[in-house]
Amino acid sequence: SQQGEEDPQALSIQEGENATMNCSYKTSINNLQWYRQNSGRGLVHLILIRSNEREKHSGRLRVTLDTSKKSSSLLITASRAADTASYFCATPLSNDYKLSFGAGTTVTVRA
Amino acid sequence: DVKVTQSSRYLVKRTGEKVFLECVQDMDHENMFWYRQDPGLGLRLIYFSYDVKMKEKGDIPEGYSVSREKKERFSLILESASTNQTSMYLCASSLYGGSNQPQHFGDGTRLSIL
Numbered sequence: 001s002q003q004g005e006e007d008p009q010a011l012s013i014q015e016g017e018n019a020t021m022n023c024s025y026k027t028s029i030n031n032l033q034w035y036r037q038n039s040g041r042g043l044v045h046l047i048l049i050r051s052n053e054r055e056k057h058s059g060r061l062r063v064t065l066d067t068s069k070k071s072s073s074l075l076i077t078a079s080r081a082a083d084t085a086s087y088f089c090a091t092p093l094s095n096d097y098k099l100s101f102g103a104g105t106t107v108t109v110r111a
Numbered sequence: 112d113v114k115v116t117q118s119s120r121y122l123v124k125r126t127g128e129k130v131f132l133e134c135v136q137d138m139d140h141e142n143m144f145w146y147r148q149d150p151g152l153g154l155r156l157i158y159f160s161y162d163v164k165m166k167e168k169g170d171i172p173e174g175y176s177v178s179r180e181k182k183e184r185f186s187l188i189l190e191s192a193s194t195n196q197t198s199m200y201l202c203a204s205s206l207y208g209g210s211n212q213p214q215h216f217g218d219g220t221r222l223s224i225l
Contacts (some may be wrong), residue, residue, distance in 0.1 A: 031211045042201055042216030043154075044173070088153065092210030097142055097161060098169070099210055103153040107225070 003027065003100035004091045019076040021105040023089030024069075032065055032072050033090040033099065043088065046074075068093045079109045113138040117202050124224055130189040132220050134202030143185035144203040144214065145169075145177060154201065160185055161208060181211035192224045 004025045013019050023032070031050045033044040048073065049056045049065045056063045062075040076083055086106045090099040118133035122125045136143065144159040144170075156169030166177050174196060178186045183206075189196055202215040205212040 010143070033213065039217075042218045043203075045213035045215070048211065048213060072130075090214075097208050097210060098156060098203070099214065100146060101146075101154040103151055 003029075003061060004032075004089045004092060004102040006087070006089055006102040006105040008104045008105060010108070012068050013079055014110050015079060015081060017079055019079050019083070019107050019109075020108070021074050021087055023072045023074070023091075023102060025072075025089075025091045026070065028067070028070075029091050031092065033063075034063060034072075034084070035088045035090060035101075037086045037088065037104070039085070046087075061111070079107075081109050081111055083107060084109045113140070113204070113215040115204055115215050115217040117200075119220050120218065121160045122220055122222045124189075124192050124193065124222070126191075126193055126224055128189075128192045129222075130192045130222070130224075132187040132189075132200055132202075132222070134185045134187070134217055135148040135183050136185075136215070137183065138204070138206070140204035140215070141182075142205045142212070143179065144205075145175075145185065145187045146201045146203055147171070148181055148199040148204065148219070157187065165192050182192075194224050196222065197224045198222060 033048045034046045037043045060077045065072045086104040088104045115136045145157045146154040160166045160179040176188045202217045203214040
């Protein structure tokens with residue numbers, strides 16, 4: 001039962017450019033998380049945004065949440081080669097422990 | 112930092128074998144999860160555990176079982192491995208209940224069933 005869906009599926013940018021990816025979800029949520037996965041590794045938690053927050057920053061990451069449109073965006077500013085990875089949004093399933101992960105956006109940063 | 116360790120990075124087994132995937136976390140987390148990750152399908156939850164000896168089915172439990180005898184260890188068992196269980200398996204843990212907790216992942220086990 002996949003709740004969130006990322007868009008685009010893949011993104012290729014030049015080093016120094018910004019990268020934006022979006023996540024749309026189906027049902028009301030009280031928070032949304034973003035994760036990064038480098039090739040061949042596990043997922044790493046990046047940021048959590050609560051439903052009463054519109055925007056949150058962490059270093060070069062900026063996350064927005066629009067609960068009326070059921071969507072979130074992740075912006076990576078001034079991208080670096082090390083940002084090459086897949087990025088996933090994760091949304092709660094009902095009110096329990098479980099998260100639903102989308103299929104991810106694969107970001108390639110070209111030197 | 113939380114460390115989640117999966118026993119093998121790569122594993123090759125034969126159809127019909129009983130396969131054990133082990134996961135250990137070092138931060139006294141209550142919750143542990145097993146996912147499988149396939150291209151284009153994202154992560155799918157197989158089982159999770161919210162306490163020792165407690166478990167709940169995820170989205171795709173068929174063909175799998177789990178064991179959590181100690182808080183730090185969560186094992187995934189493929190009762191009789193089949194080729195459609197070839198996948199990347201990811202273990203994760205979170206501190207306590209609630210979907211607002213970050214999950215901490217191991218580096219995964221890439222399992223091939225021949």
